[in-house]
Amino acid sequence: MKQTKTWQEKLRLLMYILIPILITQLGLYGMNFFDTVMSGQAGANDLAGVAIGSSIWLPVFTGLVGILMALTPILAQDIGAEKYDKIPFSVIQATYLSIAIVIVIIVAGIISLNPILNAMSLTDEVRRIAKHYLIGLSFGILPLFLYTVLRCFFDSLGQTRVTMIITLLALPINVFFNYILIFGHFGFPRLGGVGAGYASSITYWFILGIAFFFVIKVRPFSEYNIFKTFFRVSFSSWKELLLLGLPIGFTIFFETSIFAAVTLLMSQFNTETIAAHQAAINFASLLYMIPMSVAFALTIAVGYEVGAKRLQDAKQYSYLGIGFAVLFSLVASLILYVTRGPVAGLYSNDPAVLLLIKQFLLYAIFFQISDALATPIQGALRGYKDVNIPFVMALVSFWIIGLPTGYITANFTPLGPYGYWVGLIAGLGCCAIALLYRLVVVQRKFAVKVSN
Numbered sequence: 086m087k088q089t090k091t092w093q094e095k096l097r098l099l100m101y102i103l104i105p106i107l108i109t110q111l112g113l114y115g116m117n118f119f120d121t122v123m124s125g126q127a128g129a130n131d132l133a134g135v136a137i138g139s140s141i142w143l144p145v146f147t148g149l150v151g152i153l154m155a156l157t158p159i160l161a162q163d164i165g166a167e168k169y170d171k172i173p174f175s176v177i178q179a180t181y182l183s184i185a186i187v188i189v190i191i192v193a194g195i196i197s198l199n200p201i202l203n204a205m206s207l208t209d210e211v212r213r214i215a216k217h218y219l220i221g222l223s224f225g226i227l228p229l230f231l232y233t234v235l236r237c238f239f240d241s242l243g244q245t246r247v248t249m250i251i252t253l254l255a256l257p258i259n260v261f262f263n264y265i266l267i268f269g270h271f272g273f274p275r276l277g278g279v280g281a282g283y284a285s286s287i288t289y290w291f292i293l294g295i296a297f298f299f300v301i302k303v304r305p306f307s308e309y310n311i312f313k314t315f316f317r318v319s320f321s322s323w324k325e326l327l328l329l330g331l332p333i334g335f336t337i338f339f340e341t342s343i344f345a346a347v348t349l350l351m352s353q354f355n356t357e358t359i360a361a362h363q364a365a366i367n368f369a370s371l372l373y374m375i376p377m378s379v380a381f382a383l384t385i386a387v388g389y390e391v392g393a394k395r396l397q398d399a400k401q402y403s404y405l406g407i408g409f410a411v412l413f414s415l416v417a418s419l420i421l422y423v424t425r426g427p428v429a430g431l432y433s434n435d436p437a438v439l440l441l442i443k444q445f446l447l448y449a450i451f452f453q454i455s456d457a458l459a460t461p462i463q464g465a466l467r468g469y470k471d472v473n474i475p476f477v478m479a480l481v482s483f484w485i486i487g488l489p490t491g492y493i494t495a496n497f498t499p500l501g502p503y504g505y506w507v508g509l510i511a512g513l514g515c516c517a518i519a520l521l522y523r524l525v526v527v528q529r530k531f532a533v534k535v536s537n
Contacts, residue, residue, distance in 0.1 A: 102382045110378045111371070112255070118371060120139075137211065145190065147341045154233075157388070161241045165392025179234045214277060224283070235297070251292050265280075339479045361445055362445055368428050369453070375417065376457045379410045383406040407458065411454065429443045452509055465524060481519075487508045487513070
């Protein structure tokens with residue numbers, strides 16, 4: 086990270102940070118994408134089972150990882166203020182916290198997994214695949230959370246290319262193990278969708294090993310001597326991370342869990358509808374990687390400028406990122422409309438499922454723009470360390486407006502399962518409007534604080 090003077094310099098630096106993050110997110114999402122696509126080729130039950138398993142796991146993962154994401158603005162502001170000596174301590178405390186979170190997840194999963202699955206209207210085969218997919222995935226939770234801490238460290242330094250390199254190395258590993266475990270090649274048993282869970286776990290251990298290598302051996306990361314000094318657990322540091330991270334985590338949880346809740350509510354429909362819904366969500370979420378990557382980049386850039394007390398620069402970065410995301414969403418929506426037929430063919434060979442996927446993708450177009458506005462604004466607000474009000478806005482938008490709207494339109498109108506997507510669109514639209522207003526308020530508040 087460095088100070089910039091002109092709009093052109095800011096755009097160049099933002100792209101320098103953003104492009105590796107985007108490639109990283111596409112790579113990480115590519116793992117889920119290949120899990121879904123390759124499971125779908127194994128059969129409709131496998132696709133539905135992985136869909137249910139993912140819908141249970143992803144909100145938990147993204148919400149709890151959101152807590153650790155508080156490390157990025159903390160480090161970015163310290164770097165902007167040139168408080169480099171605080172970096173190793175903060176990283177180690179976040180590592181301790183990540184281990185504590187993993188223990189909670191494992192215990193909660195042991196207690197609640199069977200009751201959750203038994204409460205859903207699933208066939209025995211789909212329930213079995215979902216359960217064992219999650220069991221396989223559980224072996225990779227620890228390395229995944231530890232890697233998240235190290236990724237926050239890399240990104241806060243503006244070294245987003247490192248996470249890009251790690252992800253690009255990991256993606257073929259994930260595809261390879263999916264291939265041999267899902268379909269049973271090279272002497273391995275044919276596990277179907279369950280194999281995708283074990284393949285992901287193997288991949289997570291791989292990326293953690295590479296991340297440790299960079300931290301210990303590669304400059305500038307090795308200069309911080311992250312693991313060369315022993316620090317005791319500091320609950321005051323945990324408190325700082327939690328006060329900032331819990332609202333971030335809950336905000337992400339409420340946004341992602343509404344998609345999961347919709348998938349779980351879809352269990353009232355047949356297996357073909359569940360599979361088609363998940364396939365459409367899977368591809369639409371691939372396009373979502375653009376605004377999400379912009380959000381990560383804005384957290385770094387805005388946090389750095391706020392730490393250096395250059396508030397006008399922070400404001401300019403915010404609007405640069407938002408404008409880029411909205412422009413791309415218009416292009417993405419057009420691509421989604423034109424290619425919905427070939428896209429559907431990636432997920433299934435079943436004619437009934439293909440038709441349903443194409444119809445779901447039409448609805449996915451409408452929340453692309455709302456996502457492109459809301460998500461980058463959340464990233465900018467995190468750079469200001471403003472997280473509590475956005476959390477409330479997400480809760481109201483998704484769960485008080487979005488989900489009830491979806492339930493009503495799905496169950497009391499002819500739209501049927503498509504009604505849930507109407508609810509998603511309504512929730513995202515309300516959240517985008519509210520967050521834009523909040524960004525303006527926060528920027529004004531910071532301007533007044535500095536002037537005084």
